[in-house]
C-alpha cells in the first residue's frame with residue numbers, strides 16, 4: 001500500500017476577474033512523482049503557490065501526512081517540508097550561487113569565515129547533486145539553464161518531504177534534464193513526493209508515476225502510469241481532440257532570396273556560416289544545444305560582433321551593428337531568453353503587445369491606448385488565445401505561458417519582413433503550440449520569411465520548408481523537408497568532429 005503524503009480537496013481561488021481554481025483535488029504518495037498538466041492558465045502554478053504559502057486559498061483543505069495543515073506563509077510551508085522550484089526564477093543576480101542557495105540561512109561568524117563556511121556547504125550540496133558549478137560564481141553571469149540548476153539545488157537544500165517543480169526543464173539542455181531526472185529518482189528512493197509540472201509531454205512517460213490534469217481551473221482526472229497515453233492526456237487537457245497538421249512541401253514557397261548570409265564567423269564559435277532565406281519560407285534551424293543556432297541569430301541582428309562575413313537583405317549588403325539597425329532593416333528577433341527581452345511586467349497587456357511597434361499605434365502624445373492599437377491587441381489576444389481578463393490586465397498576473405504569448409504578439413505586431421524566432425513554443429501548451437504554428441504559416445503565406453530555431457525536432461519537421469542543421473558553430477547540412485527525418489537531422493547534428501578535422505588540414 002502506498003502511504004499518502006499529501007491530500008488536497010475542494011481548493012478554490014479567485015483573482016479579480018478570474019476564477020483560477022474551482023474545487024480542485026489531488027493526492028500525492030510518498031516516493032511518487034505526480035505530474036500536473038494543463039494548458040497555459042489552467043491553474044497549475046496558482047495551486048502550487050497555495051501549497052507553498054504564497055497565495056491563500058479561498059476554500060478547501062490540505063492534509064499533510066494525515067493531519068490538516070494551514071499554510072499561511074512561505075515560511076510555514078518550508079517548516080512543514082514543502083519546497084518549490086518556481087517557474088519564474090527568483091534568484092538574486094548580484095549574489096553568488098552559494099549566497100543564493102542559503103539566503104536567509106547563512107552560517108554565523110565574521111564575514112570572511114561566513115563566506116568560507118557558506119561556500120563549503122554549497123560545494124558539498126552541488127557535489128552530492130552532481131551539479132558541476134562553482135558556488136562562488138555570480139548568478140547574473142550564468143546562462144538561463146545554469147540558473148535553473150541553481151534554483152533546483154536551492155530547493156533540494158531544504159530536504160523537503162514534498163518537492164514542487166514548476167516547469168523545471170523548460171530551459172535545460174538534454175543532459176541537464178537527464179541529471180535532473182536522476183536527482184528525482186534519488187529523491188523518490190528517499191520517500192520524497194514530487195509534484196512535477198511540464199508542457200513536455202514526452203517527459204511524462206519517463207518520469208511520472210501518475211498524471212493529474214487541470215483544465216480552466218478544474219480537476220479533470222488522473223491517469224496511473226500503466227494507463228498513461230499521451231494522446232488521451234492531451235485530449236483531457238484541451239477538452240477536444242487535437243489533429244496534427246500536415247508537413248509543408250518545400251517547393252511551393254520558393255520566392256526570391258530575402259536574406260543571404262555568407263561566411264559568417266565569430267571569434268567565439270561561428271565558423272563560415274552561409275545560407276539563404278527565401279520569401280515565404282520557414283527555414284528551420286536544428287542542432288544540439290551549443291551548436292551555434294542562437295549565435296547565428298545574434299550575429300545577424302548585431303547583438304554580437306562578427307569577425308568576418310556578409311549579410312544581404314533583398315540583394316543589398318547591409319551593415320547591422322546593433323539590434324536597432326536590424327529592426328530598421330525589417331529583421332525582428334524573438335530571443336530564447338524571454339526575461340531579458342523584457343516584458344514590462346507592471347504594465348498592461350496592451351502596452352506590452354504594442355511596445356515594439358510604437359510608431360504605428362501611438363497617438364501624438366505617445367499613448368499606446370489608441371482605439372487602433374487596442375483593436376490590434378485584442379486581435380492578438382484572440383488569435384493566440386492569450387488567457388487574460390482583458391487587454392488592460394497587468395502582465396505579471398498572467399500565467400507564465402500566457403506572458404510568453406504576449407512576447408510573441410509583440411513581435412507579430414511589429415510587422416517585420418524577416419522574423420527570427422528562437423524556441424518560440426518553449427513553455428507553451430500543446431493546444432497553443434498549434435495556434436502559433438498556424439500563425440507562422442499565415443505569416444509566410446502573406447510573404448514574410450521566418451527563421452525558426454527549435455530544439456524540438458517534431459516541431460522543426462512540422463513547420464520548416466527547409467532545415468539547416470548546425471554542430472559546433474558550423475552548418476553540417478541543409479535538408480528539404482521531404483528528405484528530412486528526425487534520424488537524419490540527428491545524424492547531421494552529431495557529425496561535426498570529423499568535419500572540423502577535415503577543415504583544419
Ligand SMILES: Nc1ncnc2c1ncn2[C@@H]1O[C@H](COP(=O)(O)OP(=O)(O)OP(=O)(O)O)[C@@H](O)[C@H]1O
Pocket residue numbers: 015016018019020038039040041042043044045046047087387388397398399400401402427429
Ligand atoms: N496574482 C494574480 N492576479 C491575477 N490573476 C492571476 C494571478 N495569478 C494567476 N492569475 C490567473 O490565474 C489563472 C491561472 O494561472 P496559473 O499561473 O496558475 O496558470 P498555469 O496553469 O500555471 O499556466 P502556465 O502553463 O502558462 O504556467 C490565469 O488566468 C492567471 O491569469
Ligand SMILES: [Mg+2]
Pocket residue numbers: 044045046087166399400401
Ligand atoms: Mg504556470
